[in-house]
Amino acid sequence: MSNLFDLLVAGLATGAIYALVAVGFTLLWQTSQTINFAQGEFVMLPAFLMLAAMQVGAPFWLAIILGILLSMILLGLAFKLLLVDPMMRHGVLPLAIATMALAIGIKEAVKQFFSAEASPFPSIVPTGEVAILGHAVSLQSIGVLVVAILAVLGLTTLLNRTSLGHQMQAAAQNPTVARIIGVPVERMILLTFLINAFLVALASLLITPIYLAKFSSGEVLGQAAFIAAIVGGFNQVRGAIAGGLLIGVLDNLAAAYVSTQYRAAVPMMFLIAVILFRPQGLLGRAEERTV
Amino acid sequence: MSGFAKPLKIALGLAVIAALIIVPMNFNRYGLFILSQWAVMSIAAMGLNLTLGYAGQVSLAQGAFVGIGAYAAAIMTTHGWPLPAAILVAIVLSFAIGWVLGYPALRVQHHYLAFVTLAFSTLAFLLFRNESWLTGGIYGISNIPRPHIFGIATNKPLPFYYVCLGSLAIVSLAVWWLIRSPWGRAFMALRENPLRAQSLGIDTRRYTLMAFAIGSALGGVAGALYAPLTQYIDPVPFNLSLSLDLLLMVIVGGAGFYFGPFLGAMIAVLLPEWLRFAEGYYLMLYAVAVMLLLIWSPTGILGILDRYLAERRTKAASALRAVAKSRLETVQ
Numbered sequence: 001m002s003n004l005f006d007l008l009v010a011g012l013a014t015g016a017i018y019a020l021v022a023v024g025f026t027l028l029w030q031t032s033q034t035i036n037f038a039q040g041e042f043v044m045l046p047a048f049l050m051l052a053a054m055q056v057g058a059p060f061w062l063a064i065i066l067g068i069l070l071s072m073i074l075l076g077l078a079f080k081l082l083l084v085d086p087m088m089r090h091g092v093l094p095l096a097i098a099t100m101a102l103a104i105g106i107k108e109a110v111k112q113f114f115s116a117e118a119s120p121f122p123s124i125v126p127t128g129e130v131a132i133l134g135h136a137v138s139l140q141s142i143g144v145l146v147v148a149i150l151a152v153l154g155l156t157t158l159l160n161r162t163s164l165g166h167q168m169q170a171a172a173q174n175p176t177v178a179r180i181i182g183v184p185v186e187r188m189i190l191l192t193f194l195i196n197a198f199l200v201a202l203a204s205l206l207i208t209p210i211y212l213a214k215f216s217s218g219e220v221l222g223q224a225a226f227i228a229a230i231v232g233g234f235n236q237v238r239g240a241i242a243g244g245l246l247i248g249v250l251d252n253l254a255a256a257y258v259s260t261q262y263r264a265a266v267p268m269m270f271l272i273a274v275i276l277f278r279p280q281g282l283l284g285r286a287e288e289r290t291v
Numbered sequence: 292m293s294g295f296a297k298p299l300k301i302a303l304g305l306a307v308i309a310a311l312i313i314v315p316m317n318f319n320r321y322g323l324f325i326l327s328q329w330a331v332m333s334i335a336a337m338g339l340n341l342t343l344g345y346a347g348q349v350s351l352a353q354g355a356f357v358g359i360g361a362y363a364a365a366i367m368t369t370h371g372w373p374l375p376a377a378i379l380v381a382i383v384l385s386f387a388i389g390w391v392l393g394y395p396a397l398r399v400q401h402h403y404l405a406f407v408t409l410a411f412s413t414l415a416f417l418l419f420r421n422e423s424w425l426t427g428g429i430y431g432i433s434n435i436p437r438p439h440i441f442g443i444a445t446n447k448p449l450p451f452y453y454v455c456l457g458s459l460a461i462v463s464l465a466v467w468w469l470i471r472s473p474w475g476r477a478f479m480a481l482r483e484n485p486l487r488a489q490s491l492g493i494d495t496r497r498y499t500l501m502a503f504a505i506g507s508a509l510g511g512v513a514g515a516l517y518a519p520l521t522q523y524i525d526p527v528p529f530n531l532s533l534s535l536d537l538l539l540m541v542i543v544g545g546a547g548f549y550f551g552p553f554l555g556a557m558i559a560v561l562l563p564e565w566l567r568f569a570e571g572y573y574l575m576l577y578a579v580a581v582m583l584l585l586i587w588s589p590t591g592i593l594g595i596l597d598r599y600l601a602e603r604r605t606k607a608a609s610a611l612r613a614v615a616k617s618r619l620e621t622v623q
Contacts, residue, residue: 035402037535083582090589092402093349097542098585100535105578112571223413223531230406261421268410272395275407279399 005135007252013141014210015248016148020203021225022232022240023155024196029234030172031192034084035096038103039200040222045106046071046204047121047213048114060122068201076197080190103218110215123209144206151202152241155195159237168192224251227271233281242283308460315452323448324520329560330455331516334462336540336552338509343538344547345470346502347482348396352408353537355415356385356507358529360514362419365432365524374438374519381515382508389507393500412534419526431525435518455516462509469505470549478502482547510537543581545593554592558584 021043028034036042050067058066083102087095125143129136159165170178171188179185203221211217224247232243247267254266274282315326339353360381367377395407419426426432437445438454445451469475477498480488489495518524536559544555562580566573588595 035405083586086586087589093546094542094585094589097539098582100539101578101581101585105575105582108572108575108578112575226406226409230403234402262417265414265417268413271410272407275399275403276395279403 003256005133006137007256008249009135009137009141011249011252012245013144013248014207014252015228015245016145016152017203017207017244018221018224018228018248019241019244020148020151020199020206021221022228022244023152023237024199025225025229026234026237026240027172027192027196029229031168031189032084032088033092033095034088035092035099036196037096037099037222038106038218039225040218040220041103041106042071042075042197042200042218043204043207043221043225044213044215044218045075045110046201047208048110050205051119051121051213052114064124064205067205068198071201071204072194072197074197075200076194077190079197080193084193103222107215107218114215116215118212118214121208121213124205140209144210147202147206151199155199156237164191224248224267227267231271231274231282233283236281236283239281239283243281246282311456312453316449318449320448323452325560325564327448327452327455327520328517329556330452330459331513331520332537332540332560333459333553333556334516335510335513336537336544336556337462337466338506338513339537340506340541340544340546340548340552341466341469341478341509342502342506343541344545344551345475345482346478346499346506348393348499348502349401349405350392350408350503350506351405351531351534351538352392352412352415353506353510354529354531354533354535355412356389356510357514357517357533357537358415358419358526359385359388360511361518361524361529362426362432362514363511364515364518365435366425368436368438368519369432369434374515378512378515381511385511385514386504386508389510390500390504392507393503396499396503397496409531409534412531416526416530419529426526429525431523432518433523435522435524437519437522451520455520458512458516462512466509467549474498474501539581543584543591545591545597548591548593548597551591551593558592 021039024042025036025039028036046067049070050063053063053066054060079102083098084095087098123140123143124147125140128139130139130142131137157165159169167178167183168188168191170181170183171185172192175185178188207221208217225244228243228247229240230243231246232241233239247270250267250270251263255263258266315323318326335353335357338356339350342348342350342353360378363381363384364374364377367380368374392408392411396404399407420429422428423430437451439445440450440454443450445454470478477488477493480491480493481495481498481502485495488498514529517528540555540559541552542555543558544551544553558581563573563577566576566580569576584592588598590597
């Protein structure tokens with residue numbers, strides 16, 4: 001049983017990171033119908049920005065701040081203004097393809113300007129273990145969980161308890177009416193892009209110490225976040241959180257109990273089942289058809 | 292492209308075909324390989340263009356069908372079967388699996404459908420990699436023979452390029468016929484307004500499945516040519532990124548345009564090669580080029596042409612109106 005407990009904790013920790021990425025993914029979808037195929041690369045890049053800052057001589061804490069700020073400028077502001085804005089009117093698919101190209105671009109840029117090899121990345125949580133219920137649990141897992149939970153709590157408070165959050169929700173649910181009652185819809189959409197950039201930078205900070213910084217590490221992460229977002233419900237923030245945790249745990253259990261060869265198949269089968277039998281996601285609301 | 296005069300169009304088409312036959316004659320091995328790859332990928336993209344561009348069903352699984360076709364051809368031809376038989380099996384297999392994959396499309400649409408098909412292509416990749424008794428696993432299948440066509444060996448790059456080009460020609464004609472047939476019209480009705488199509492008596496269920504099956508079958512054909520082209524296959528080329536690449540080809544070329552896949556495959560296969568002068572930066576340049584193109588024209592390359600022609604037609608029409616108006620005024 002100790003094995004199962006360890007797997008659950010590790011699964012929840014990676015799941016919490018998936019949840020952060022998936023939440024950002026659903027936010028972009030809700031406010032601007034952007035399916036961001038570069039979301040995984042968005043998680044990969046901030047770690048390299050932080051590494052670059054440290055190479056220039058910045059201490060770790062400053063590198064983190066710089067990395068988060070830079071990723072908000074590049075992956076939030078610039079992404080929105082340069083790529084999403086000109087293409088938003090033209091439907092979902094061309095924009096999705098453009099983000100695929102962006103994913104290639106980011107990957108190649110990192111490979112070219114930084115390194116094709118995996119680089120180690122310092123952890124914000126000290127290594128070590130503590131005993132919980134008689135099990136040794138790594139501090140890293142606990143740290144990841146705590147930071148991710150805090151981030152999600154902060155976000156849900158922002159969305160549900162503040163006027164700003166209500167305006168964002170209004171802009172997402174019905175932009176026309178929101179505009180009529182005076183919500184600055186454009187600014188709200190920009191805000192969700194900045195929030196997404198912040199979340200991916202945070203996820204980057206949490207996951208890179210575990211999996212190392214590598215230009216190609218975004219592929220797996222992006223896919224996990226997609227699956228988490230869909231399984232939980234594409235149009236719900238809490239759905240994305242649940243989906244992230246679920247996929248994290250499922251992935252870890254599959255690796256241990258199914259087979260390492262087919263571990264990737266388990267979340268995929270789960271995804272197919274969810275889409276076919278509950279397309280709105282486990283926690284999502286059905287989207288109304290316009291016709 | 293109804294803006295051009297018909298004889299001009301025919302002349303242009305013949306010139307392109309002649310160039311495709313004559314110009315590569317003194318290409319080196321690598322150039323011929325890339326050009327053959329373009330022909331093969333055009334076939335696969337044409338299949339996806341039927342599913343996506345004409346019938347409006349998003350699929351991220353076309354790469355998996357190329358894989359299915361490639362493995363079918365590799366396994367059969369290394370066991371002594373002739374390539375045409377392998378192509379036939381690839382078609383039947385991809386058609387059947389594509390038909391089954393179409394069922395989710397009856398329930399869900401758009402991005403949900405995209406993700407079901409995405410999951411399918413990951414599962415297919417895992418099968419290619421793990422079922423090593425059949426597929427050779429990560430070691431793949433090597434020494435895939437090239438066929439003898441009418442008694443001529445196609446082991447050399449140039450003859451095999453003509454095999455690929457000939458297959459592309461056959462597929463192009465078949466697709467040309469298909470989209471002009473009642474089926475093609477039914478596909479477009481499905482894309483434009485499924486409810487209306489249904490109320491007009493089109494069996495939308497059957498045509499949705501058909502769109503998937505035929506598109507997938509063309510993916511299978513492309514795969515069955517890809518295997519003898521590279522003469523060695525392993526699971527890596529058939530992962531999700533091939534499906535994404537094919538989708539990119541269709542959108543960049545112009546989804547729903549007949550010539551879109553040819554141009555899209557040209558961008559995706561040849562453009563990176565032309566950018567090789569930039570060395571390590573070539574894929575970066577490629578990504579930027581694709582993004583700029585899509586920002587400029589989200590409907591792809593042919594979308595630009597289409598817009599230009601539409602503009603010219605409106606201009607011509609308003610000029611005619613102006614002339615008619617002035618005549619009317621002089622009469623009064």
